[in-house]
Amino acid sequence: MAKYILKRILISILTIFVLVTITFFLVRKLPGDPFSSEKMQPQIKENLIAYYGMDKPLLQQYFTYLNNLLHGDLGYSLVYRGRTVNAILGESFAYSADMGIRALLFSTIVGLLLGIIAALRHAKAADYACMIVAVIGVSVPSFIAGYVLQYIFAIKLEWLPPAQWETLSSTIMPVLALGLGNLALVARLMRANMLDVVGMDYIKTAKAKGLSPFQVTTRHQIRNAILPVVTVMGPAVANLLTGTFVIEKIFSIPGMGRHYVSSIQNYDYTTVLGLTVFFGTFLVVMNLIVDILYGIIDPRIRVSK
Amino acid sequence: MTAESMVNTSIPAVEEPIPKEKFRHVGIDEKKMQAVVRPRTTYWQDAWRRLKQNRVATAGLILLILMIIMAIVGPMLTPYDATTNYLDNTHQPMSSEHWFGTDALGRDIWARAWVGARVSLMIGFLAAFINAFIGVVVGGIAGYFGGKLDMIIMRFIDVMISIPSMIFIVLIMVIVGQGIIPIILSFAITGWLSMARLVRGQVLQLKEQEYVMVARTLGASAGRIIFKHLIPNSLGVVIVNLTMSIPQAIFTEAFLSLIGIGVKPPTPSWGLLASDGASVLRVYPTELIIPAVLISVTMLSLNLLGDGLRDALDPKMRK
Numbered sequence: 001m002a003k004y005i006l007k008r009i010l011i012s013i014l015t016i017f018v019l020v021t022i023t024f025f026l027v028r029k030l031p032g033d034p035f036s037s038e039k040m041q042p043q044i045k046e047n048l049i050a051y052y053g054m055d056k057p058l059l060q061q062y063f064t065y066l067n068n069l070l071h072g073d074l075g076y077s078l079v080y081r082g083r084t085v086n087a088i089l090g091e092s093f094a095y096s097a098d099m100g101i102r103a104l105l106f107s108t109i110v111g112l113l114l115g116i117i118a119a120l121r122h123a124k125a126a127d128y129a130c131m132i133v134a135v136i137g138v139s140v141p142s143f144i145a146g147y148v149l150q151y152i153f154a155i156k157l158e159w160l161p162p163a164q165w166e167t168l169s170s171t172i173m174p175v176l177a178l179g180l181g182n183l184a185l186v187a188r189l190m191r192a193n194m195l196d197v198v199g200m201d202y203i204k205t206a207k208a209k210g211l212s213p214f215q216v217t218t219r220h221q222i223r224n225a226i227l228p229v230v231t232v233m234g235p236a237v238a239n240l241l242t243g244t245f246v247i248e249k250i251f252s253i254p255g256m257g258r259h260y261v262s263s264i265q266n267y268d269y270t271t272v273l274g275l276t277v278f279f280g281t282f283l284v285v286m287n288l289i290v291d292i293l294y295g296i297i298d299p300r301i302r303v304s305k
Numbered sequence: 306m307t308a309e310s311m312v313n314t315s316i317p318a319v320e321e322p323i324p325k326e327k328f329r330h331v332g333i334d335e336k337k338m339q340a341v342v343r344p345r346t347t348y349w350q351d352a353w354r355r356l357k358q359n360r361v362a363t364a365g366l367i368l369l370i371l372m373i374i375m376a377i378v379g380p381m382l383t384p385y386d387a388t389t390n391y392l393d394n395t396h397q398p399m400s401s402e403h404w405f406g407t408d409a410l411g412r413d414i415w416a417r418a419w420v421g422a423r424v425s426l427m428i429g430f431l432a433a434f435i436n437a438f439i440g441v442v443v444g445g446i447a448g449y450f451g452g453k454l455d456m457i458i459m460r461f462i463d464v465m466i467s468i469p470s471m472i473f474i475v476l477i478m479v480i481v482g483q484g485i486i487p488i489i490l491s492f493a494i495t496g497w498l499s500m501a502r503l504v505r506g507q508v509l510q511l512k513e514q515e516y517v518m519v520a521r522t523l524g525a526s527a528g529r530i531i532f533k534h535l536i537p538n539s540l541g542v543v544i545v546n547l548t549m550s551i552p553q554a555i556f557t558e559a560f561l562s563l564i565g566i567g568v569k570p571p572t573p574s575w576g577l578l579a580s581d582g583a584s585v586l587r588v589y590p591t592e593l594i595i596p597a598v599l600i601s602v603t604m605l606s607l608n609l610l611g612d613g614l615r616d617a618l619d620p621k622m623r624k
Binding site: 029 | 460463464465467468469471472473475476477479480552556559560563564565566579583586587590593597600601602604605608609
């Protein structure tokens with residue numbers, strides 16, 4: 001087990017390093033620069049470029065950046081004068097994390113429930129209803145769900161506030177739109193697992209030894225079916241995270257996704273770099289946790305790798 | 306006709322017994338007994354038969370074919386061009402003149418929707434096929450040769466796959482610039498990883514099978530074994546994955562166009578139409594609803610087809 005965890009951690013560290021390196025050089029290849037958008041004197045522009053260290057050789061800039069990164073310093077934003085990327089992250093991460101966690105919890109819990117109900121009522125009306133919800137959830141992109149919800153519930157019916165992230169009622173639509181895809185994924189997977197497990201010998205044994213149907217379902221069927229759902233949690237977090245890019249745009253939420261998109265459009269190198277590194281590291285760590293968790297829950301995994 | 310009456314009519318009344326010389330002794334032919342009488346059902350025929358039985362998957366397939374047909378003929382059904390502006394004729398509602406209405410620049414949305422279908426479907430299919438091709442070749446090689454080569458390739462994939470692909474796609478799009486080719490390119494750079502991993506897993510399993518050993522003892526080259534035995538046998542998994550990655554690509558294109566770095570306007574794509582429609586959602590909701598429905602229906606049909614293919618191609622389901 002220790003060897004397995006160590007191996008996963010090493011790969012993760014390597015991944016983060018590769019990510020930082022690739023993004024650093026890719027971002028420097030961005031067309032245009034953050035200072036050319038304004039009508040500024042060439043002298044001032046030169047001073048600014050020197051100030052941000054962009055006149056030094058690229059490799060030197062790279063090592064400076066790596067060194068700063070190791071100290072947790074992501075540098076200054078090139079567009080928002082005087083603000084550090086760390087500060088931007090600090091402000092916006094709270095919104096994205098709040099939204100992401102709510103969407104993850106909502107979609108996983110409801111998805112599991114739908115999957116379980118569908119499997120227990122296999123080939124009956126409830127099953128078909130749950131699966132229709134799941135298929136729609138997989139097929140309707142989050143941004144379409146977001147716009148449709150916004151149009152129906154905020155513009156037409158005026159039940160919910162159309163944008164922002166303040167009161168509880170304003171959080172309902174973004175969370176629904178963001179979580180829909182994951183909900184569908186979890187529901188489908190859970191249903192398939194439940195149906196797989198039901199034919200297993202240990203279920204027969206449990207029935208044969210006289211457990212009540214409720215106990216068979218909760219203790220044996222659901223417990224075993226839920227295991228593989230853990231594996232999709234890593235990709236699920238990734239999907240939710242990229243989903244925030246548009247959901248935050250639709251609902252005008254000042255989170256990281258919106259900053260990411262706007263900083264790319266503004267050629268704000270350091271912010272793009274900082275947010276990418278943060279996004280990437282966050283996801284790599286999430287995947288690491290999921291992998292280790294899965295290794296702990298299911299011993300077969302660490303043996304086979 | 307009832308069953309009873311059928312029985313009665315099918316047996317003619319016996320008037321006189323059949324003469325003996327009409328009978329002939331045929332004996333037992335050992336060879337004929339062993340012969341295969343019915344035509345063999347190949348794996349693909351079997352899969353196709355099972356897919357046809359699956360009504361939901363068939364519906365998906367029909368929807369998809371309809372969508373492709375409309376992408377081809379749709380723009381020809383209207384005299385209007387997808388990219389010509391008529392600034393005195395903006396935001397028209399649906400009418401017999403403009404079937405889907407017109408957009409903010411007076412362009413006919415029917416024409417734009419189906420030209421957009423060409424663009425979006427082309428991006429989806431091309432990206433998925435390129436990914437599958439690279440993934441199959443790399444995964445096949447890694448799985449067959451194993452050892453150091455496999456380790457290097459797999460560690461590379463492990464590292465690359467942990468990086469969220471959307472981040473790379475966005476960065477590449479910004480650097481290379483907007484357009485159809487850059488989108489496909491950026492998908493190809495990130496999309497083959499999971500396919501390679503999948504194919505490698507398949508090949509690892511398959512290469513231990515007896516028929517591969519037989520091929521090797523008969524002196525078949527590595528290339529022949531990979532391309533004649535291992536890859537055709539793992540094709541089922543590849544096709545299912547391919548079908549599932551097409552809607553992913555269509556979605557990503559729409560996503561990119563929505564945040565303003567997708568295809569280059571005025572070329573219509575579904576994502577761009579949705580993006581244009583979203584900006585006037587409050588007043589002209591149909592301009593978003595049309596591309597939204599097209600995207601969703603296409604993704605739905607591909608998902609249904611993919612599910613059906615998974616069931617149809619799964620050897621475990623084969624009876």
